[in-house]
Every structure is written in structure tokens, then in C-alpha cells.
Amino acid sequence: MSETLLSVEGLRTYFYTYAGVVKAVDGITLQVNKGETLGLVGESGSGKTVTAQSIMRIVPTPGKTIEGTVKFEERNLLRLKESEMQHIRGKEIAYIPQDPTTTLDPVYSVGDQLVEVIMRHQPVSKRYALAKAIELLHSVGIADPEIRINQYPHELSGGTKQRIAIARALSCEPILILADEPTTALDVTIQAQILELLKDLKQKLNVAMVLITHDMGIVADTCDRVTVLYAGQVCETGTTEQVFENPKHPYTEALLSSVPSLALRKETLSVIPGSVPNLIHPPSGCRFHPRCAYSRQVCIDKDPELEPIGEGRFVHCHRWKELDLKSAVAS
């Protein structure tokens, strides 16, 4: 098995709001190996984004990470000083936020924003940084980088902005990229281009990546391994193949069967009944039990353990042994 780069254990990040404590991330455990892509999948509100933000320690207030370890190359990031953490952000771990239309500061030019990050982490001159920025724009497939570098975000299309966000993430040659739904806000053709670009860059630079998405199609296409989240907890983890062909958690099964597929020519699209629970007062026992087709009394009474069931394979269900879940995408 390959070397572990990032290992998150028992991570809990809560939001202290007036309405109550929102347990957005409640005991998440996951692992990323060097050079691989991990898919972080789940519905909206399952804690994907907050997990990534907790790893980088940029959770917005009133959120706070209260427990857990985030081990990145033998260092526990949660114990580092803020000043040390600043040198990891952007340099060793980069983050690509969700919506490219809003991730660039509207009042500074593209060049300013790239140069700023390059010069923050590398002892280079402004001229060198500018040349590097142009080279970066070129490497993410932007035509006429010399013109783009002087333009402002409002003059650029969504796809171009996302390419620039990617260029900024790559600017200091990170070893890990956290990409938060990098294609969700883009239209379909641009989505495919951006995914292609990410795959391409990943291969060239041999960088590890956590790809946050709710799109199972993207996972199948780009990820080596998958961690499925539900209501702030892990449902199961495994290689993409294992999880798709042999899901062990009822939620994964439901998620897979709700993917529209042309190949299967399903007449009706299946949905998971209900919605993501209120995370101020989450359901007792297993959080998925109110929506689970296989729930029993034990699921209501007791929260299951995250059980290791094989090499890098975990499942968070009382009944995984008895259930014979089917894969909707087995082909």
C-alpha cells in the first residue's frame, strides 16, 4: 500500500449558532495517500466543505474544530501555530473553492492576485513572480496569458476564472489540493474541460487531491478512492471500484441508484426519501436510520462504529454483514 499523506481522525467541527450547536462534522475519519485522488461524496449539508475547511483551519465563524487530529506529513495541523499554518496553506495544501465567479477579488487584477500568493511563499522578485504567473496561466490552458494577466475578474468567463483559481492553487507546487466542487457552478462542456485539466495536471505534477463533489459520475471518472459522507459522518470508504460495485452502506446504495444513467435506461429516477437531517438535533443512533430502507431497532438505539472491513475499507453500519446491497451501476 502506498504512503499516507493526510490522515484525518475523529474530526469534529461544530457551529455555535443562536439556534443551537450545529454538528456539521461529527467524527470524520479519512485518509489520502500520496499522489492519489480521494472523492469526498455526499448530499448538500453532509459536511464535505466543512471537512476541507477544517483541514486547512479556515472554518468561518462561528464554526470551531473541537476534536480530532489532522495528520499531514507527520505534523498534526490542528496543533500548529497560526503563523506556521499560514505557510502550509497555499504552499503545501491548496484549496480550490466552490464558485469560481466569487473566488477572485473583484478589485485586483488576475496578475496581482497570482503574484501575491507566489511572493508570499517564495523568495522571488516581482518580475519573476509575474513571469511565473504567466507561465501558470499557460499551463492551465488559458490562451493569451499576457493579456489575461492584466484583466480583472469581471472581464473573464466562469471557466477562465476557474482555470485561474486552479493556477493559483498550483502556484507554489502543493502536494495536496482540496478541490471543493470545482465544476458545480460551470456549464456542462466547461465542466468536462476543467475535469480533464485537473486529471491532466494531477498526472503531470503527481499531486494528491481531495475532490469534493455530489456527482457520482465525476467520482467514477476521476477518483482512486471514495469516502461517502452523510450528516457529518463517514458512511463508508473504499476504492472507487469497491464502493461502486460492492457498496456496503445502504446510503451508498441509495446514492448510486439515484444517479441518472443512460446505459441502464431507467424509466423513473429513484430518489432517497426524506432530506438531510437537522444537525442541531441529529437522529439518535445511526443518523441515516430515518431514511434507511433496512433500519432495525438497533439502528435507532445505537450509533454504529466505523468498522474496518479490509485494506483501507471502512463501513459505518450495524447490518453491513447481513445485507446484500446491489450496485445500480454494475455493468
Added chain:
Amino acid sequence: MSMTKYLIRRALYLVPVFFGITFLVFSIERLAGDPVKLLTAGQTRVTEEQRQLLRQYFGLDKPVYQQYLLWLSELFTGNLGYAYTTGGGAPVSTLIGQRAVATLELQLLGLAFSLLIAIPIGVMSAKRRYSKLDLAVTNTSLVGTSIPIFFLGIMAILVLSAKTGGLFPYGGLESISPNQYPYGSAILDQLWHLVLPTSVYTFAILAPVVLLVRSSMLEVLRQDFILAARASGLKESTVIYKHGLRNALLPLLTYVGLYFGGLLTGAPITETVFNWPGVGRLFVQAINNLDFPVIQGVVVVITLMTLVANVITDIAYAYIDPRIRLE
């Protein structure tokens, strides 16, 4: 060049606005009452004929449109007219000119201090939203906006001047005689007289600026580009001031722009409370005495200043925010 085009367009825009405002003021004044009657009220020995002579002297016997045209033609030769009574019938331009310095002193100092104090407080408050500091700031600002300036001014005089045996002067621009100057210095005397009115005025305009900066900053700090800047490992001060504040400055710029329009007339209450010989107090006196030429003169100045301030605001906007282009 789009900039010249823009300036020309703004200048053309000025024409109807200027005529509209001045004509309105001209008519409304004349509906408000007869200055000659006010002047001669209680004077039993003044006859109706003498009143009519006075009206002729001031030109008030002519139809309003003629009076207006006459006033305009004088205006274009640079003559704002003569006051009926204020300053013993002095030229309006002289009256305004004499008082402009005192007003500008108070206003510019008040603005500068309030911005210098309000921006850091507003930023801090937004940065630590819901903290004790933030609660203290928002509550104090609320109290600050709710206290009328005349009350605050009178309280300041009471506590810091009357009850403390003249720690600060109760008002005025300077001491009456040079032997009252502190350490015999005229400059120190002027500064000494500035302390109370400037402090009260600063406090009065401080609170809204704090609240404006705070809310505008909160809005910006929620944006994704702030998160992205933080995720790039930038220093917190860079994130807050370079990316946060510059974006949050836009609403403040509008506020300051509007403020500049009223720069010469903005503080009549403070000026009245502190017996400050500024344009604001002149304006209030002129209205009370129905001194038409003075009212008109001040209105002309306000109109021109507002329009100029708007142009400057627009230019500053385009400079701070590249999304805005002047066309």
C-alpha cells in the same frame, strides 16, 4: 477619451439642476413671507409708503420671474448680491467667504477624525462579530446615533466648560482679548477653542460611519474570495485590509461623497450651540431674517459643491473598483 466625455456630460447635467434648484428656492422664499414687513415689524412710525420704497430698493416690487432673471444676470457677472440686513448689508460673497474657513476647519477635522477612528473600530468589530467588543461597539454606536447633537453639545459645555471653571471655552472662534490666550499664543487659543466643537461634531458623525464600515465589512468577509485569500496562506492583515477593506470602502465612499456636498453648510446645529461663526449659522440666521440674497447665495454654493463632490466620488469609485468605468 472617456474621462473628458464623462466630465462634459456631467457639466451639461449641471445646467438644468442648477436652474431648477435656484428657481425653486427663489419662489419658496417669496412664499415664506415679506422681509420688509419683518424688518419693520413693531416700528409704528414707518409708513406704508416708506415700506414700498424699501421694497423698491431691494427690487422686491417686481414680478418674481423678473427678480430671478435680474439675480441670474448679476450671478453670471460673479455678483451674489448684497444682504438685506446681515452684516449691515455686506456683499453675500464676502459674508460666505469670511465664514467658510471656520466651517471648513470644523467639518474637515470632524470628518478626518471620525474616519480615522471609525474605520479601525468598524473593521475590528466586524472581524470579531458577536464578541463582547462587537456588542460594545454596536451598542455605543446606537446610543451615539440616537443622541441629538445639540444635547451632546450643551452637555459638553456644561460639564467641560461651565462646571470645571472654563477648562475649555464655551464657544466662539477665539478669545476676545489677547491677554486671555493660553501661554500668550494665538494658535494655541484657536486650538483650545476647537476642542469642544470638534469633539462633539466628530462623535456625532462617528457612530453612523462605524456602523456603515462594520456592516459593509461583514458583507465582504462572508465572500468566497476572502476564504480563498485565507486558503492561499496570506497574512490575516492582508486578508482583512488589502482584500476586505478595499471592497468594503465603496459604500463609505458614497457616504463621504454626500458629506462633501454639504461640507460648507453641514453643521448649523453644532455651530449654533458653540457660537461658531460659520456658514451654517449664517444660513440659519438668514432664514430667520428672511434675508433672501444670503439664502440664495448659500444655496448656490451647496448646489455647486454637491455636484462637484458627486463627480469626485464617481472618479474615486472608478479608481477603487475596476468594475466601474466612467462613460
